[in-house]
Amino acid sequence: MMSLHDNRRWKPRLLECEIPASNPKSLQISKPKKVNLRPHFLLLKFAFLPGFKYPVAKTGLPLWMLGLDADRLRADLNRLLAFLFHQGILDEQYLQLQQLQDESSPNFVSEVVNIYFHESEKLLRNLRSLLMDRDFSDYDKMGIHLNQFIGSSSSIGAKRVRNVCVAFRAASDQNNRAGCLRALELLEHEYCILKNKLHELFQIEQQRLLAAGVRYPMLN
Amino acid sequence: MRVERVISDENDSFPVGMRVLAVDDDPTCLLLLETLLTKCKYNVTTTSQAITALKMLRENKNKFDLVISDVHMPDMDGFKLLELVGLEMDLPVIMLSANGDTKLVMKGITHGACDYLLKPVRIEELQNIWQHVIRRKKFDRKDRDGSGSQDKPYIDSSEAAGLGNVDQNGKFNKKRKDQNEDEDEGRDENGHDNEDLSTQKKPRVVWSVELHRKFVAAVNQLGVEKAVPKKILELMNVENLTRENVSSHLQKFRLYLKRISCVANQQANMAAALGSVDSTHLRMGTMNGPGNFHTLAGPDQIHNAAFRSFQHSGVLRRLNTPAGVGISGLPSSGLVQLSPVQNLGNTSTYQRKLQSFVIPGNHNANILQGMPMSLEFDQLQNNRAASHVGQFPSVDNTTVLPVSSISGSLIDAGCSNSPLLGVTSNSLLLEGSSQLPTLHASNLRDSVSGFPNRSTLSDFTSIAPASNQLHGSKADIQDQAFPISCNAGKIISSAPQDWNAPKKDAPYQSNVPSCSINSLRAVNGDMAQLGQCLDQNNPIFNRNVGFDFVDPLSIKCSEGENLAMEPSVIEKEGYLMVQPSRQGIYIPDNEGENFAMEPSVIEKEGYLIVQPRRQGSYIPGNLGSLEDLASAMTKQDHDKGKPTDGDFGYNDYSLRTCI
Numbered sequence: 001m002m003s004l005h006d007n008r009r010w011k012p013r014l015l016e017c018e019i020p021a022s023n024p025k026s027l028q029i030s031k032p033k034k035v036n037l038r039p040h041f042l043l044l045k046f047a048f049l050p051g052f053k054y055p056v057a058k059t060g061l062p063l064w065m066l067g068l069d070a071d072r073l074r075a076d077l078n079r080l081l082a083f084l085f086h087q088g089i090l091d092e093q094y095l096q097l098q099q100l101q102d103e104s105s106p107n108f109v110s111e112v113v114n115i116y117f118h119e120s121e122k123l124l125r126n127l128r129s130l131l132m133d134r135d136f137s138d139y140d141k142m143g144i145h146l147n148q149f150i151g152s153s154s155s156i157g158a159k160r161v162r163n164v165c166v167a168f169r170a171a172s173d174q175n176n177r178a179g180c181l182r183a184l185e186l187l188e189h190e191y192c193i194l195k196n197k198l199h200e201l202f203q204i205e206q207q208r209l210l211a212a213g214v215r216y217p218m219l220n
Numbered sequence: 221m222r223v224e225r226v227i228s229d230e231n232d233s234f235p236v237g238m239r240v241l242a243v244d245d246d247p248t249c250l251l252l253l254e255t256l257l258t259k260c261k262y263n264v265t266t267t268s269q270a271i272t273a274l275k276m277l278r279e280n281k282n283k284f285d286l287v288i289s290d291v292h293m294p295d296m297d298g299f300k301l302l303e304l305v306g307l308e309m310d311l312p313v314i315m316l317s318a319n320g321d322t323k324l325v326m327k328g329i330t331h332g333a334c335d336y337l338l339k340p341v342r343i344e345e346l347q348n349i350w351q352h353v354i355r356r357k358k359f360d361r362k363d364r365d366g367s368g369s370q371d372k373p374y375i376d377s378s379e380a381a382g383l384g385n386v387d388q389n390g391k392f393n394k395k396r397k398d399q400n401e402d403e404d405e406g407r408d409e410n411g412h413d414n415e416d417l418s419t420q421k422k423p424r425v426v427w428s429v430e431l432h433r434k435f436v437a438a439v440n441q442l443g444v445e446k447a448v449p450k451k452i453l454e455l456m457n458v459e460n461l462t463r464e465n466v467s468s469h470l471q472k473f474r475l476y477l478k479r480i481s482c483v484a485n486q487q488a489n490m491a492a493a494l495g496s497v498d499s500t501h502l503r504m505g506t507m508n509g510p511g512n513f514h515t516l517a518g519p520d521q522i523h524n525a526a527f528r529s530f531q532h533s534g535v536l537r538r539l540n541t542p543a544g545v546g547i548s549g550l551p552s553s554g555l556v557q558l559s560p561v562q563n564l565g566n567t568s569t570y571q572r573k574l575q576s577f578v579i580p581g582n583h584n585a586n587i588l589q590g591m592p593m594s595l596e597f598d599q600l601q602n603n604r605a606a607s608h609v610g611q612f613p614s615v616d617n618t619t620v621l622p623v624s625s626i627s628g629s630l631i632d633a634g635c636s637n638s639p640l641l642g643v644t645s646n647s648l649l650l651e652g653s654s655q656l657p658t659l660h661a662s663n664l665r666d667s668v669s670g671f672p673n674r675s676t677l678s679d680f681t682s683i684a685p686a687s688n689q690l691h692g693s694k695a696d697i698q699d700q701a702f703p704i705s706c707n708a709g710k711i712i713s714s715a716p717q718d719w720n721a722p723k724k725d726a727p728y729q730s731n732v733p734s735c736s737i738n739s740l741r742a743v744n745g746d747m748a749q750l751g752q753c754l755d756q757n758n759p760i761f762n763r764n765v766g767f768d769f770v771d772p773l774s775i776k777c778s779e780g781e782n783l784a785m786e787p788s789v790i791e792k793e794g795y796l797m798v799q800p801s802r803q804g805i806y807i808p809d810n811e812g813e814n815f816a817m818e819p820s821v822i823e824k825e826g827y828l829i830v831q832p833r834r835q836g837s838y839i840p841g842n843l844g845s846l847e848d849l850a851s852a853m854t855k856q857d858h859d860k861g862k863p864t865d866g867d868f869g870y871n872d873y874s875l876r877t878c879i
Contacts, residue, residue, distance in 0.1 A: 154339050
């Protein structure tokens with residue numbers, strides 16, 4: 001792998017990439033708007049090992065086009081996944097999904113996840129409208145929605161979302177409306193986190209593929 | 221040998237290419253499942269609608285090997301789909317759900333699922349599902365081939381593989397083996413069949429209503445316990461039906477019966493609860509002639525042991541079937557096999573014999589259980605039911621009718637039951653309507669629950685003097701009992717709401733129960749079967765649960781199968797429905813003795829039509845009693861507890877109503 005030293009020809013502009021351990025805010029992950037041109041932002045995100053300095057550079061030529069990023073991106077991807085597993089946002093089922101992706105179904109994971117997002121948003125809307133209804137009393141219906149949500153979340157590997165759903169279902173079984181509302185809030189929050197993270201994952205994956213794709217011709 | 225070879229051939233590619241149908245309304249899971257299954261090298265078809273799935277399955281019976289279905293679906297309950305698929309297409313079905321609650325899993329098992337998977341589904345679990353297909357095939361083959369199936373290595377492997385899964389399969393396996401051993405004589409044929417079957421894929425058999433009806437009739441005739449696929453096949457006399465088809469269907473049927481019996485028990489309990497035996501209500505005025513109702517002194521009258529159980533209350537009313545009424549004329553709802561009119565002459569004795577007892581509500585379970593068998597009436601075969609049924613409508617007197625109808629049915633061995641019915645109804649009418657109904661219902665219920673079906677049946681039969689002639693089978697009695705009760709129920713409550721779904725036969729209120737019975741019904745078998753059934757699980761026959769195949773019309777049964785035995789119906793009104801035989805007792809007895817043992821029917825009037833003299837008969841061993849009753853009817857034999865003492869035989873039984 002080509003080290004950073006090879007990139008000396010361009011003027012490296014060292015961006016602040018040292019991540020102070022004490023400041024968690026620096027870990028904030030924001031989605032860069034133009035990912036392609038600023039890959040280093042992404043790199044920064046994953047460089048959350050304190051004290052680690054990544055020389056990143058902003059050049060006219062995006063790093064990824066140099067085909068140098070494929071490995072790095074893969075490393076970043078793995079790091080992100082490790083992070084998500086650690087946080088409990090995803091679990092092994094997601095790996096199973098990844099394993100199912102192969103030449104015959106190259107976009108399997110993103111397909112499934114997109115379907116999941118679509119369905120989940122529908123479910124969340126339904127749940128929200130059910131609970132917002134002042135005369136709400138149909139806990140059974142809510143239970144049915146929740147069952148589906150639990151099933152799909154566990155199939156995706158969305159552990160935290162699934163756990164919140166389970167708690168939600170328990171509250172619903174007890175006809176505890178306040179509890180349901182709280183659970184719904186929490187569910188929506190967790191769902192947002194999951195969605196963001198998965199988007200990131202896909203972006204890195206996309207870049208990685210691009211980088212890997214680009215690399216080969218360059219090697220030739 | 222042959223089978224072995226075939227299996228090995230199959231295994232060359234199997235389970236690769238096994239055709240699976242996946243049904244799930246959640247698209248995420250569906251896509252995941254599809255991909256997983258494809259990864260396992262199965263041939264997958266998916267749909268998100270249960271209705272579409274059913275359509276696909278029905279249009280081509282041979283199109284799939286296995287079905288995987290979600291439990292919670294918007295258009296149809298997963299369990300219902302499971303049932304339908306299992307019964308119609310005889311395919312293994314695996315349930316899938318995010319909810320792994322024990323109750324749900326249990327429900328899946330009772331509905332016949334091969335397996336129950338939890339989401340998220342792992343590929344390892346899916347890699348083994350082919351075992352369910354093999355296992356089923358093995359069973360069929362074994363059934364076919366009595367000789368060498370045991371030593372097939374594959375069988376062992378598949379069994380071993382499937383050990384974790386379905387216990388019942390193992391049981392069935394054993395049963396099959398036993399049966400196979402019993403059927404040595406069939407080996408040649410089996411061998412031949414084996415050859416054909418082993419070399420070609422056996423076509424799927426769709427169990428239509430008609431086919432199923434025949435099947436049930438055959439089973440009833442043979443008796444559930446003794447029902448052996450080979451014999452059933454012979455009885456059914458349907459071409460292009462193989463023994464393994466029958467055997468696998470029988471398996472499912474048994475499962476169904478078990479399930480129903482549980483339901484029936486619950487119903488019985490309910491009924492019992494509802495129908496408090498109110499002795500005060502039981503007013504039996506003695507009626508001369510047709511309308512005589514005597515209160516039975518006590519258990520003595522009940523010959524059947526089972527009978528006695530009913531009689532806690534000690535209130536036995538005898539429903540005097542208006543023998544004069546022309547029992548024959550009674551349109552028994554088919555169930556009741558009324559003995560030929562001739563017996564009517566014995567009415568007086570009959571009436572005495574008619575012991576209707578009020579079964580205290582406490583004994584619900586028993587009663588109802590006892591009843592089921594009656595439901596099964598083989599009688600139905602005789603279409604008596606039909607005739608009976610038809611006649612019922614004539615009796616519009618709700619209160620009275622039940623009784624009359626019952627008696628009518630009982631009496632009318634199969635003849636035009638109408639006259640009797642009419643008579644009884646009249647008599648009933650005389651008795652006074654309003655109060656009785658409730659009483660009767662409850663009484664009936666109680667009685668029904670109280671005693672083993674058989675007894676009810678027997679009572680009924682006694683009620684219907686003619687009945688004995690009609691059917692020796694206990695089933696008959698039960699049938700009769702039921703129709704009566706059914707009708708009674710109908711009349712009384714004007715529709716046993718729940719059960720009388722299929723009101724096809726107007727008289728049959730009991731449609732539902734009857735239907736259920738019908739399904740069970742197929743048992744025109746002997747009482748013996750009935751007894752057996754009773755023994756095992758009364759509710760077996762509780763088809764009230766709605767056997768899909770049961771065509772309410774069939775209740776009328778051209779086959780003379782049970783008429784709507786609506787114990788439930790009666791309960792509705794607080795009347796005791798005689799259903800008890802329904803409970804799952806096949807009233808296999810076709811000996812014509814069994815007439816509707818509708819103990820309940822008469823409740824309305826406060827009569828408890830207690831028929832089941834044959835209480836003892838309900839016990840599986842009792843089947844003999846029923847049969848005895850039957851014979852008693854003819855020859856005046858008594859079974860162990862049979863109350864019939866000559867007179868008391870079924871012949872003498874017309875409706876026993878407890879008033």
